[in-house]
Amino acid sequence: MRGGTSSPNGFPPDLPAVLKRRHRIIKTIRTFFDDSGYIAVETPVRVFCPGIDPYVAPLSSGNAHYLATSPELHMKRLLAAGLDKIYQLTRAFRRDESGRFHNPEFSMLEWYRKGADCRGMMLEAEALLRYICDREDVFRERYAFPFLNISVDDLFAETCGWRPSTDWNEDRYFRDWAEKVDPFLESVDAVFITDFPAPLAALSKLKDQDSRICDRIELYLNGVEIANAYSELTDLHAHQDYIDRVMQKSTSLGKHVCAVDAGFMDAVKKGIPESGGIALGIDRLVMCLLGEKSIQAVMAFPETRL
Amino acid sequence: MLDTTAIRKNLKIIIDGDPWIVVDHQFVKPGKGQAFTRTRLKNMITGNAMDKTYKSGEKIGEQANVEEVEMQFLYAQGTTFTFMDNNTYEQYELSEEQVGDARNFMVDNMTVNALFFDGKPIGLELPNFVELEITETDPAVKGDTVTGATKPATLSTGYELNVPLFVNGGEWIVVDTRTGEYVERVKK
Numbered sequence: 317m318r319g320g321t322s323s324p325n326g327f328p329p330d331l332p333a334v335l336k337r338r339h340r341i342i343k344t345i346r347t348f349f350d351d352s353g354y355i356a357v358e359t360p361v362r363v364f365c366p367g368i369d370p371y372v373a374p375l376s377s378g379n380a381h382y383l384a385t386s387p388e389l390h391m392k393r394l395l396a397a398g399l400d401k402i403y404q405l406t407r408a409f410r411r412d413e414s415g416r417f418h419n420p421e422f423s424m425l426e427w428y429r430k431g432a433d434c435r436g437m438m439l440e441a442e443a444l445l446r447y448i449c450d451r452e453d454v455f456r457e458r459y460a461f462p463f464l465n466i467s468v469d470d471l472f473a474e475t476c477g478w479r480p481s482t483d484w485n486e487d488r489y490f491r492d493w494a495e496k497v498d499p500f501l502e503s504v505d506a507v508f509i510t511d512f513p514a515p516l517a518a519l520s521k522l523k524d525q526d527s528r529i530c531d532r533i534e535l536y537l538n539g540v541e542i543a544n545a546y547s548e549l550t551d552l553h554a555h556q557d558y559i560d561r562v563m564q565k566s567t568s569l570g571k572h573v574c575a576v577d578a579g580f581m582d583a584v585k586k587g588i589p590e591s592g593g594i595a596l597g598i599d600r601l602v603m604c605l606l607g608e609k610s611i612q613a614v615m616a617f618p619e620t621r622l
Numbered sequence: 623m624l625d626t627t628a629i630r631k632n633l634k635i636i637i638d639g640d641p642w643i644v645v646d647h648q649f650v651k652p653g654k655g656q657a658f659t660r661t662r663l664k665n666m667i668t669g670n671a672m673d674k675t676y677k678s679g680e681k682i683g684e685q686a687n688v689e690e691v692e693m694q695f696l697y698a699q700g701t702t703f704t705f706m707d708n709n710t711y712e713q714y715e716l717s718e719e720q721v722g723d724a725r726n727f728m729v730d731n732m733t734v735n736a737l738f739f740d741g742k743p744i745g746l747e748l749p750n751f752v753e754l755e756i757t758e759t760d761p762a763v764k765g766d767t768v769t770g771a772t773k774p775a776t777l778s779t780g781y782e783l784n785v786p787l788f789v790n791g792g793e794w795i796v797v798d799t800r801t802g803e804y805v806e807r808v809k810k
Contacts, residue, residue, distance in 0.1 A: 371656050412627075412678065413657070415649025486655075494650040494658035495675045516654045534653060544653055 326621055334614055338602045341448060342405065345425065345598075348447050349403045354427060357402045359390035361409075365577045368558070369518065370565040373411040374574070375420065382574065383409035386595060387426050388519070389580045392548070395428055395591055396583035403427035405598065416610040417540050419618050423598035428548070432592030434520065437545040438508055438533045441594055445506075448605070455605055459506045463535070467511040475500045480513045481528045489513070502539030509534045519558065520546035535596075537604040545594035555584050623681045626659045634666065634686040641666040641686035641739045650675075666737065667744045669722055689738040690747060695728050703728075705736055705743075714743050721745075726781035727752050727799045748799040753808055754778060755794050756785065763787045772804075 328334075349356065366374035367385035374382040384390075386408050394402055408424045429437065442463055449455040469479040476492040501507070510533050514522055517530035531547035549555060559576055566573045599611035612618035624635060633644040642663040651657040657678040664671050666688060676682055693705040693714070701718040703725070714736065718725070724746045728734065735747040759775035772784035777797070785804045789795060796805040 369654065371651075371654065413649070413651065415659075418649055418651065490652055490655040491658070491675065491677075493652040493655065494660060495673075498650050498652070498660075518654050541653055 327616075328613070331616065334606065334608075335616060337606060338614055340452070341602055341605060342598065344448050344451050345405070345444065348444050349427065352401075354401045354403045355399060357391065357394055357399070357404050359387045359394070359404060359406070360384065361407055363390070363577070365389060365574050365580065366409075368562050368576060370562050370569060370571060373571065375409045375411045385410050386424060388593070388595070389577060391426060391428055391593070392588050393579060393583040395430065395548075396586050396588045400430040401428070414619060416612070417600060417603075419599065419611055419615065421619070422611070425596040425598050426594065428591055428593040430589045430591045433547040434531045434533045434545040434592055434594075437592040437594040438535060438543075441535055441543050441545065441596060452605075458605065459537070463506040463508055464504070465508045465510055468509060468513060469511065471497060471500075471509060481511070481526075484513055484515060484528075486515065498539065501536050504536065504539070506535070506537050509536060517549075517558075518546070519549045519555070521549055521554075537601070540600050540604060541597070542600055542604070543594055543596040545592060548588060548591045548593050550584075550588050550590060552584050555581075624683060624685055625681050626676045626678050628685075629659050629661060629676075629682065634688050635663075635683040636686045637663070637683050640668075641688050641744070642672075642683075643688075645671070666739065667720075669719070669745075686739065688744075690735040691738055693734055693736045695730060695732045695734055697730055698725070705734070707736075708733070716743055716746070723802070724748050724799070726777075726779055726802065727754065727797060729754065729778055750798060750800060751796050751805060752799055753794050754781075754797055756789065756791050759785060759789065759791050762790045 346356070361384050362377050362381050363384045364381060366382035367388065369385070372385045374385055377383050387404055387406050391402060391404060403425065404427070405423065405425050407421055409421050411420060413420055442461065445459065446461050449458060469481050472478055472480050472492065475496045480489050511529045512532045514528050514530050517532060520530045520532040523529045523531055533545045534541055535543040549558070563573050599615055602614040603611050606614060608614055612620065629644060629647050631644055631647065634641055643666055644661055645664050646662040648660045649657065650660055658675050659678065660673065660675045662671060662673055692708045694708055696704045696706055696713070703716045703718070703721050705714050705716065706712070707714070720743070722745065724734070727748055736743050737745045737747055755778045756775050757778050760773050771787050773787055774782055775785040775789065776782050781802070783797065783802060783804055785795060789807055794808045794810045796808055797803065798805050
């Protein structure tokens with residue numbers, strides 16, 4: 317009750333119990349994918365191009381290599397190579413990201429399905445969560461299914477009084493998200509956030525009906541971003557435009573720019589099939605399911621215990 | 623000048639000439655966007671709180687050199703609280719506002735840490751746990767085993783809080799000065 321609660325070796329006393337529950341969740345996740353026709357794949361963690369995002373800083377790994385910030389580019393190369401349903405549980409690395417919900421090295425679940433769109437991927441993520449919750453008594457009542465849906469415009473209209481898709485302003489958008497949207501989401505158990513503004517499309521498609529919006533959905537549990545789904549971009553010129561914009565942005569922010577792998581561009585030229593993809597933060601999911609306050613509480617070796 | 627990478631709990635920084643302490647902070651990074659650190663700051667002189675959101679890498683201010691000096695609480699008279707520096711024997715007066723909630727947990731001759739900024743006392747820092755005497759409460763109820771049941775009690779400082787049913791008047795308890803709550807009974 318008084319003083320510290322760590323045992324002499326620096327581990328919290330409940331760590332063995334937490335790691336057993338974490339293991340059971342991950343085992344259930346693998347069963348879910350193995351039993352629904354997905355192939356587990358492995359892609360390199362040490363790569364030349366760690367990702368294409370001006371706001372995600374990579375960790376250098378020597379000799380012009382970096383640690384991957386996500387397995388996205390290599391998994392899409394496997395889609396282009398003819399694999400239809402693939403999943404991967406891997407480690408991702410992001411420099412300067414530390415906090416209750418961030419650790420520079422973390423576990424990521426990513427999966428792709430040919431013929432699907434971002435809505436289909438999110439429904440599958442919801443089915444996965446339901447599958448996990450159904451298998452553990454303690455999780456059964458944690459979330460109400462199906463999850464709520466809200467568009468980015470409605471979310472901003474509600475919390476900040478403006479609509480990003482019609483009045484785009486990047487600085488205002490991210491500051492309002494950090495100051496108002498994020499605290500608001502803490503009061504919501506589970507929600508899909510849909511219809512992101514086109515400037516935040518990254519490698520997702522724009523909507524056919526409205527090019528101010530992209531086909532990207534995020535899942536938030538207890539105020540924490542858990543998953544991000546795309547209807548994957550397939551068009552070569554759209555890829556080149558996006559990469560050019562990221563390069564310009566990175567340069568203007570004074571950030572290091574990594575050239576995109578020729579292997580990835582070859583895959584785009586050969587043709588990434590129409591598909592949906594989604595990435596899900598494993599540490600955050602385990603944290604939410606176990607009702608913990610930080611991802612460090614569900615990791616054996618967070619950066620503070622290396 | 624410090625930037626956002628220095629932000630941690632209890633960091634003291636100068637904003638508009640006043641010392642502020644970081645009470646809480648949260649790294650926020652909306653998908654596909656720049657990162658921020660959301661902070662809750664407390665003015666160490668006025669006690670006012672404010673929320674401030676910094677972009678990652680942004681300058682947040684100079685570190686505030688707030689000194690802690692060990693002092694003995696001598697006495698209170700009206701709204702003035704008098705303390706003595708244990709090393710120099712110099713006496714200092716703090717106002718009711720500067721003492722704040724600490725008055726609930728201070729008894730005469732108790733050793734406390736006074737905080738100095740720019741050579742002037744600005745407030746107090748109490749130990750997280752202090753032992754205080756209960757002066758008034760209903761008698762203990764024998765055989766009552768309801769877990770978590772409590773009753774009101776008054777401490778020698780005049781502060782009122784809830785204690786478990788088995789605690790008697792005249793007994794000493796440990797109080798958490800951060801929450802103002804009962805922690806455990808101590809044998810004196």
